[in-house]
Amino acid sequence: MRVRAPYAFFCAALSGALLSPAWFTPARAEVSNPCFTGEGSVKEVIDACAAFIASGSTDNTQVIRAHSVRAMAFSAVGDLDAAVAEMDAAVKIDATKPNSYFMRAAAYQAKRDYDKAIADLDEAIRLDGKQGDYFLLRGMVYRDKGDLDRALSELNEKVKLDPEASVGYSKRGDIYRQRKEYDLAVADFDHVIKSDAKDAKAYIDRGWAFVLKNDLDRAGADFDKALELQQNDPSALVGRGLVKSRKGKPTDGSADLALAKQLEPGIFDEIRKLGVE
Incomplete structure (x- = not known):
C-alpha cells in the first residue's frame, strides 16, 4: 500500500498481524490479494479487502484481518469514522481478540475520544496484559487527557515489559519533561541514544531537556x-x-x-x- 500512514499505532498493530506465521501458509489463495500484500493504492487495497469480506469467507481470522487492513487504510487518509467502523465489525466477529480493541483505541485517540480509547485499551489489556504496546498507547491517551501521573505509570509498565524497545524510554522521557523532572528525562533519552547513536530525534529531545535545565x-x-x-x-x-x-x-x-x-x-x-x- 503506497501510503504514509499518520497513525503509528495502527501501523504497529497491523504489522504484528501481518508478520504472524498464522497468516502465511502455502494453501492460502490470499497471498496475491492486495488486501493482504499491501500492494497497490489505498483505494485498491480498500476495495480488495471489501471484496474479500463480501466473498462470504468463513475464515474469521482472515476476515478480521481484512477489516483491520481497511481500518489502517482509512486512517491513513484521515477517515477515522470509517476506521472505527471497520474495527467495530472486527470486534463483532470475535470479541476475544485484543488487537482489535487496540487498533480501535488508536482510532479513538486520533479522534480525541479519549474515554472510548481507554475503555478499549482496558479490554485489550484484560485479554492480554503482556503486550507493552497496549500500555504504551494507554499512556499516550492519558497524556493527551493531561493525566501525567497515569501516563507515567503506563510508560513504566511498557518499559518493564519491553526493556529493549527504545520507544518506551523516548515516550517516558517526554512525560518526565512535561513533569519538569529533567534529570529523569535526560536519563531516558540517554538510553535511547545508547540503543541507536544515529537517532537524530533522541538528540533533539535530550537537547531540549538540557535547555530546560539551562x-x-x-x-x-x-x-x-x-x-x-x-x-x-x-x-x-x-x-x-x-x-x-x-x-x-x-x-x-x-x-x-x-x-x-x-x-x-x-x-x-x-x-x-x-x-x-
Whole structure:
C-alpha cells in the first residue's frame, strides 16, 4: 500500500498481524490479494479487502484481518469514522481478540475520544496484559487527557515489559519533561541514544531537556549532533539558534531561527509547547 500512514499505532498493530506465521501458509489463495500484500493504492487495497469480506469467507481470522487492513487504510487518509467502523465489525466477529480493541483505541485517540480509547485499551489489556504496546498507547491517551501521573505509570509498565524497545524510554522521557523532572528525562533519552547513536530525534529531545535545565553547552552539542545526522531539522535549528542567542549576542542565532521558520512556519509554537520560553 503506497501510503504514509499518520497513525503509528495502527501501523504497529497491523504489522504484528501481518508478520504472524498464522497468516502465511502455502494453501492460502490470499497471498496475491492486495488486501493482504499491501500492494497497490489505498483505494485498491480498500476495495480488495471489501471484496474479500463480501466473498462470504468463513475464515474469521482472515476476515478480521481484512477489516483491520481497511481500518489502517482509512486512517491513513484521515477517515477515522470509517476506521472505527471497520474495527467495530472486527470486534463483532470475535470479541476475544485484543488487537482489535487496540487498533480501535488508536482510532479513538486520533479522534480525541479519549474515554472510548481507554475503555478499549482496558479490554485489550484484560485479554492480554503482556503486550507493552497496549500500555504504551494507554499512556499516550492519558497524556493527551493531561493525566501525567497515569501516563507515567503506563510508560513504566511498557518499559518493564519491553526493556529493549527504545520507544518506551523516548515516550517516558517526554512525560518526565512535561513533569519538569529533567534529570529523569535526560536519563531516558540517554538510553535511547545508547540503543541507536544515529537517532537524530533522541538528540533533539535530550537537547531540549538540557535547555530546560539551562545546561546550554550540552544542549548545543546535542543540537549540533542532530543536525549532523538530519540536516536542517527545524526543531534542532531552533535549539541551536536559541543556544547561540543565549550564550552570545541575541542576534547570534538569527540565521538558524530564520531558516527553521522558513522550513516549518509553526515551529516556534511547537517549541513553546515543550515549556521553552
